[in-house]
Amino acid sequence: MTLSYNYLLFCSLVLSVIISPCIAQTSFRPKALILPVTKDASTLQYLTQINQRTPLVPVKYTLDLGGQFLWVVCLEDYESSSFTSPPCHSAPCSLANAPFCWDCSDSQPRPGCNNNTCNLLPDNTINGISFNGPLSMDVASIQSTNGKNPGRVVSVPKLLFVCADRFHLTDLANGVRGMAGLGRNSISLPSLFSSAFSFPRKFAICLSSSTKANGAVFFGDGPYVMLPGVDVSTSLIYTPLILNPVSTASLLFRPRPSTDYFIGVKSVKINGHVVPLNTSLLSIDKNGVGGTKISTVHPYTVLESSIYEAFVKAFTKELANAPRVESVSPFGACFDSTRIGSTRVGPAVPQIDLVLQSSDVYWRIFGANSMVQVKSNVMCLGFVDGGVNPRTSIVIGGHQLEDNLLQFDLATSRLGFSSSLLFRRTTCSNFNFTSTA
Numbered sequence: 001m002t003l004s005y006n007y008l009l010f011c012s013l014v015l016s017v018i019i020s021p022c023i024a025q026t027s028f029r030p031k032a033l034i035l036p037v038t039k040d041a042s043t044l045q046y047l048t049q050i051n052q053r054t055p056l057v058p059v060k061y062t063l064d065l066g067g068q069f070l071w072v073v074c075l076e077d078y079e080s081s082s083f084t085s086p087p088c089h090s091a092p093c094s095l096a097n098a099p100f101c102w103d104c105s106d107s108q109p110r111p112g113c114n115n116n117t118c119n120l121l122p123d124n125t126i127n128g129i130s131f132n133g134p135l136s137m138d139v140a141s142i143q144s145t146n147g148k149n150p151g152r153v154v155s156v157p158k159l160l161f162v163c164a165d166r167f168h169l170t171d172l173a174n175g176v177r178g179m180a181g182l183g184r185n186s187i188s189l190p191s192l193f194s195s196a197f198s199f200p201r202k203f204a205i206c207l208s209s210s211t212k213a214n215g216a217v218f219f220g221d222g223p224y225v226m227l228p229g230v231d232v233s234t235s236l237i238y239t240p241l242i243l244n245p246v247s248t249a250s251l252l253f254r255p256r257p258s259t260d261y262f263i264g265v266k267s268v269k270i271n272g273h274v275v276p277l278n279t280s281l282l283s284i285d286k287n288g289v290g291g292t293k294i295s296t297v298h299p300y301t302v303l304e305s306s307i308y309e310a311f312v313k314a315f316t317k318e319l320a321n322a323p324r325v326e327s328v329s330p331f332g333a334c335f336d337s338t339r340i341g342s343t344r345v346g347p348a349v350p351q352i353d354l355v356l357q358s359s360d361v362y363w364r365i366f367g368a369n370s371m372v373q374v375k376s377n378v379m380c381l382g383f384v385d386g387g388v389n390p391r392t393s394i395v396i397g398g399h400q401l402e403d404n405l406l407q408f409d410l411a412t413s414r415l416g417f418s419s420s421l422l423f424r425r426t427t428c429s430n431f432n433f434t435s436t437a
Contacts, residue, residue, distance in 0.1 A: 029197055030144030030154055032220030036433060037063060039398075040173040041211040044299035045126070046398060047173055048180055048217065051141045052159070053080035060176050063217070064125055065205065065296040066260030067181025068249065069096070069188055071122035071133065074112030074163035082139045082157065085114040092160055093118035096135050096187045100253055104134075111136065112163035121251045122164040124179065125297045126171045130250035133163045142193070147223035147231075150436050156196050160187045182217070182408075183259030184243070190410060193219045201410040206232070206421075206428035207296070209368070209402040213429030224405055226421065226430035232405045235424075236416030237363075239263055239356040241408070246288025248391060258288065261408060263415055265292040265394060268311065269353040269362070275314045277307050281393040290393050292354075294406070294415075298397035300330070300372075302386040307393060308332070315381060318350035328374045330384045337379035340371075345422045347371045347379060354396075366420050369400045403427045 035048045046063040086092035088101035098120050104113035117134040140159040144151035181188045190203040199220040208215035218224055222233030244258035265282050268275040281304055284291035303311060312333045322339040341348035346368025353362040372382040382399045407416035421427055
């Protein structure tokens with residue numbers, strides 16, 4: 001299913017009205033933007049930082065690939081002379097699909113508490129906490145890039161976001177003040193930035209496997225160059241993005257499609273052998289259940305129970321040289337790592353293929369993305385059991401995304417993916433953040 005042309009045209013026109021007059025007063029228009037991304041060692045969440053408010057302060061966010069929009073805690077310690085809340089039924093509220101009005105009970109207006117504002121439902125997708133919060137606007141600045149180095153800092157004086165309460169921060173990494181949504185939505189960061197600076201409606205993520213080095217989110221088209229001069233954009237494999245017609249958000253005011261990114265996995269192979277599984281689980285049904293989505297808020301890939309059991313059985317059979325050992329939570333299949341060799345792309349274990357629109361198009365997962373070293377002599381298969389009847393049958397998690405570049409083309413509804421960058425002797429931590437263009 002795809003969004004209608006008229007709807008996309010409407011969103012584009014409204015965005016132009018709202019944002020285009022609000023970009024920094026300069027003749028410089030960046031072709032792309034970049035945000036550094038770090039991996040939190042305690043929570044395994046991927047974090048980024050955006051400078052916002054007047055005066056500018058750095059605000060830390062948990063990155064949410066399928067998130068609807070940017071949300072941040074406003075009711076405490078939010079000070080900014082440039083903060084505004086768009087009035088109910090205004091153009092920003094229409095763009096955000098936020099038709100319901102809200103009045104604050106406090107007598108003194110402040111960020112997160114204003115009368116006659118429109119409301120949305122900020123969603124902590126780590127734990128499912130969701131509650132209403134007002135649509136808001138404030139200054140944000142972000143670094144431009146030519147795809148090789150960081151460039152000049154540019155500003156959006158009225159970047160849309162949603163104010164949330166402190167309880168929304170439960171289970172988020174220390175110091176985080178909200179979540180940065182990159183999902184299929186008219187007010188997610190990719191949509192807002194591409195409209196503000198008139199560059200293609202594309203973005204790419206490249207997550208580092210290290211907690212001591214930066215990965216990146218690129219807004220706009222390539223190149224995406226990693227040291228020593230590897231342009232990852234030249235060797236991507238493409239597959240359609242699938243629109244789930246039913247929202248996967250915790251709460252909604254009204255029905256709407258999911259903002260998560262789904263792809264059409266048709267089968268799973270291990271060392272070239274098809275894993276026997278109920279393939280009906282790989283399709284999205286009329287209730288929005290099933291299918292395969294990509295997630296940065298799940299640290300490891302989650303499989304529906306029957307898929308998981310068949311997957312582990314097939315993987316263990318192919319890894320006959322390494323005996324099973326006692327499982328280590330959250331994993332269900334662990335092995336004696338002293339019996340597993342090493343390669344350029346990680347532990348020497350069976351290759352996993354997620355077969356897509358044809359047998360010639362597949363996402364290959366090597367040892368660096370399939371295995372997790374949990375003890376000096378124990379290595380576990382980095383996939384977890386998602387139970388019976390989950391909302392989504394396969395959720396591709398962060399560990400499987402690391403050191404892979406994924407480009408999301410929102411205009412053509414297409415995903416480009418690199419598979420492991422280790423094959424090209426580079427990683428997602430090799431973007432040159434230290435010198436400017």
